[in-house]
Amino acid sequence: MISFLRVIQTGFVNFWRNIWLSAAATLVMTITLVILSTLLFIFVVAGFALNSARERVDMSIYFKVGQSEKQIFSVRDDLQKNPKVKDVSYVSPEQGLEEFKKRNENKQDILDALSQFDENPIPATLQVKAQNLEDLPAIAESLSGDQYKPMIDKINYEDNRDLIERLSQILRFIKSFGIVLIAVFSLIAVLVIFNTITLTIYNRREEIEIMRLVGATNWYIRGPFLMEALMYSVMATIITSAILIPVYSHTKPEISNYFGTTDLFASPYLTVTFLILMQLVVAIILSVISTGWSMRKSLKI
Amino acid sequence: MIRFENVTKFYGNQKALDNIDLQIDHGEFISVVGMSGAGKSTLLKLIIGEEDLDKGRILIDDIDMTKVKKVDLPYLRRKIGTVFQDIKLLPKRTAFENVAFAMEVSGHRKDKIFKDVPKILELVGLLHKRNNFPHQMSGGEKQRVAIARSLAHRPLLLLADEPTGNLDEINANEVIELLLKINELGTTVILATHAADLVNKIKRRVITIEGGKVTKEQAQGKYQL
Numbered sequence: 001m002i003s004f005l006r007v008i009q010t011g012f013v014n015f016w017r018n019i020w021l022s023a024a025a026t027l028v029m030t031i032t033l034v035i036l037s038t039l040l041f042i043f044v045v046a047g048f049a050l051n052s053a054r055e056r057v058d059m060s061i062y063f064k065v066g067q068s069e070k071q072i073f074s075v076r077d078d079l080q081k082n083p084k085v086k087d088v089s090y091v092s093p094e095q096g097l098e099e100f101k102k103r104n105e106n107k108q109d110i111l112d113a114l115s116q117f118d119e120n121p122i123p124a125t126l127q128v129k130a131q132n133l134e135d136l137p138a139i140a141e142s143l144s145g146d147q148y149k150p151m152i153d154k155i156n157y158e159d160n161r162d163l164i165e166r167l168s169q170i171l172r173f174i175k176s177f178g179i180v181l182i183a184v185f186s187l188i189a190v191l192v193i194f195n196t197i198t199l200t201i202y203n204r205r206e207e208i209e210i211m212r213l214v215g216a217t218n219w220y221i222r223g224p225f226l227m228e229a230l231m232y233s234v235m236a237t238i239i240t241s242a243i244l245i246p247v248y249s250h251t252k253p254e255i256s257n258y259f260g261t262t263d264l265f266a267s268p269y270l271t272v273t274f275l276i277l278m279q280l281v282v283a284i285i286l287s288v289i290s291t292g293w294s295m296r297k298s299l300k301i
Numbered sequence: 302m303i304r305f306e307n308v309t310k311f312y313g314n315q316k317a318l319d320n321i322d323l324q325i326d327h328g329e330f331i332s333v334v335g336m337s338g339a340g341k342s343t344l345l346k347l348i349i350g351e352e353d354l355d356k357g358r359i360l361i362d363d364i365d366m367t368k369v370k371k372v373d374l375p376y377l378r379r380k381i382g383t384v385f386q387d388i389k390l391l392p393k394r395t396a397f398e399n400v401a402f403a404m405e406v407s408g409h410r411k412d413k414i415f416k417d418v419p420k421i422l423e424l425v426g427l428l429h430k431r432n433n434f435p436h437q438m439s440g441g442e443k444q445r446v447a448i449a450r451s452l453a454h455r456p457l458l459l460l461a462d463e464p465t466g467n468l469d470e471i472n473a474n475e476v477i478e479l480l481l482k483i484n485e486l487g488t489t490v491i492l493a494t495h496a497a498d499l500v501n502k503i504k505r506r507v508i509t510i511e512g513g514k515v516t517k518e519q520a521q522g523k524y525q526l
Contacts, residue, residue: 003408210389213349214450215379216406218372 003220011227018200022232025196029236029287032185033279037244039178040278044269045255046174050167052259059128059136059157061143067124067151075148076126082142084135089127096122106257123153133161186282190290193232197225197294208299218301225299229291233283241276248272302327302458302489303348307357310343310513317343319513320357325491327457330484332500333493335510341493344510345460348491349381350374362457379407382451382459382488386466388443390435396422396446397431403453417453425449425479441472445479458489465496473499 015022063072072090079088091099097120104110114121130136136157143152201208211221252265268274305323309316318340325331333341346352347359350366359366361377369377390399397418404414422428425445435443444464451459461480465473477492477499484490494500500507509517 002410003406006405006408206389207391210391210402211406212375213378213383213389214403214406215375215377215454217375220406 003217004223007220007223008227011224012231014200014204014224015228015231018203021196021199022228022235025193025232025287026235026239028185028189028192029232029283030239032182032189032286033236033240033283034244035185036182036282037240037275037279039174039182040269040275041248043171043174043178044267046167046171048259048267050164050171053160053164053167056160058130058133058160059139059155061126061128061152062154062156063124063126063151064153065123069124071151072124072126075143075151079126079128079139079143082139084131084139085128086131087129091125091127093120093122093124096125133164136161186286189286190293193229193287193290194294197228197291198298200225200228201294201298208301212301221301222295222299225291225295226288229287230284233280233287236283237276237279240279241272244275245272248275302362303491304360305344305357306360308347308354308359309356310340310347310352310354312343316513318347318354321513321515323508323515325489327489328484328487330481330490330503330505331492332503332505332507333491333510334495334497334500334507336495339510340513341495341510342462345383345462345491345493348458348460349378349383379454380456380458382448382454382456384444384447384451384459384461384464386463388435388440388447388467390443390447390450392435395432395434396427396438396449399435399446400450400453403450407454421449421452422446424452424483439472440468441475444468444472444476448476448479448483452483452488456488458491459483461490461492461494463494464492465494465499477503 061075069090069092076088076090079085100122101111101114128139130139140155140157143155208221256265303323303325305321308318308321308323310318321344333344335341343352347354347366348361350369354367361381364377391402394402400418400421401414404417409417419428419431422431425448427442427445427449430438430442430446435446438446448459448461448464459480464476464480468476473496480490480492481503492503507517507519508515
């Protein structure tokens with residue numbers, strides 16, 4: 001037990017004795033962790049955005065002003081008979097106005113423009129969700145008949161589809177780019193720590209030789225280096241968290257606002273605990289592998 | 302306590318030790334002499350397991366060295382004190398700390414270390430220099446601190462590999478006298494050296510090694526090549 005504590009103490013002391021070397025290793029590890037955490041964050045947010053977009057309505061049918069609800073409902077019934085249609089819901093002009101006001105509650109200029117109207121400018125709409133996005137053109141086609149033309153002002157389905165397509169693309173890009181980026185920086189971190197520990201071993205070679213001759217066990221000799229590796233990991237995690245957690249807390253409300261919901265941050269991957277743990281685990285794995293490799297190569301015991 | 306049985310050691314293609322048969326008893330003081338490169342250091346290295354032998358076996362208190370696992374080597378080394386020509390003290394630590402170092406690695410408690418180290422330093426006559434650093438001491442004093450360190454575990458055996466190699470006559474004598482004193486207190490001592498005059502003064506058992514073979518053994522030997 002005493003030996004264990006001595007080993008820990010030695011590693012701790014060595015970390016501070018070679019502070020510049022330790023700082024370099026810690027810095028590289030910190031950068032790697034920052035990239036990892038940021039990418040994870042972006043990935044989760046983008047994923048959420050994609051899901052949100054999918055949840056949204058696929059097609060909006062805008063009716064001309066003055067249509068009676070009975071007529072609109074008959075269109076709705078026709079649509080519901082269509083097997084390609086998953087769901088149809090009616091949004092009255094009044095409802096539409098409320099939702100519009102709510103969506104733009106922070107944008108004063110839009111609210112001002114709205115108050116210029118005497119009458120409600122928002123039309124009645126039918127919100128349609130399709131079984132498959134590919135069917136949207138066909139569904140729109142089904143409403144092109146003469147019985148519908150006088151009622152319907154506009155059918156809009158491109159926007160959401162585009163959005164989803166673009167988000168999927170972005171997500172795929174983030175994934176591949178992210179993996180490459182993380183791999184590259186992890187490699188750099190491993191190499192830097194490898195070099196740092198190799199240098200440390202070289203600097204302490206006299207001491208190590210004497211330790212061997214007076215009967216120190218192999219783990220008494222190796223221990224301090226592993227302790228140093230642990231310290232790089234812990235320090236890097238602390239610094240990364242100190243930088244990112246404030247940023248994260250700051251942007252959390254803004255992003256929630258943008259999506260109009262706080263569900264995003266209910267994801268377990270975005271809790272502070274998970275982030276810190278993940279960083280620590282990744283850092284420890286990288287530094288222990290790298291230290292072990294270095295000891296294997298340069299530590300003669 | 303030490304027995305070499307048919308020990309042969311190669312370094313690559315070169316035979317460093319050739320069929321060595323040797324027995325050393327408890328409490329003996331042995332000088333192993335020979336020219337540089339004759340195989341003296343190799344002999345000592347084999348005893349502490351720093352090198353592996355190729356043929357034969359070495360028994361230390363009936364423990365077969367060849368059967369000792371690398372993991373257990375440290376425990377064996379704690380029973381054998383070693384002193385070298387290049388002294389090998391930690392330059393940034395005091396005499397006290399250097400001796401204490403040997404006790405720290407085997408997990409001794411701080412209070413025991415604080416009690417024992419002064420006693421050992423007194424034995425080698427350097428208690429008054431316990432807070433001095435190596436660069437503040439003479440060659441002989443440094444070597445005596447190294448000897449003190451080798452005694453930290455109260456070993457039964459002390460190996461000295463050319464301990465006077467870098468020392469002048471007076472300091473060399475100091476060291477040899479200390480070794481003799483330690484031997485009188487019960488520790489077996491094996492001294493490897495090519496310093497003829499020193500060996501002649503000691504007048505104890507001398508083993509001569511030439512070209513890896515034991516060529517002469519004398520109970521109260523003189524160094525003769």
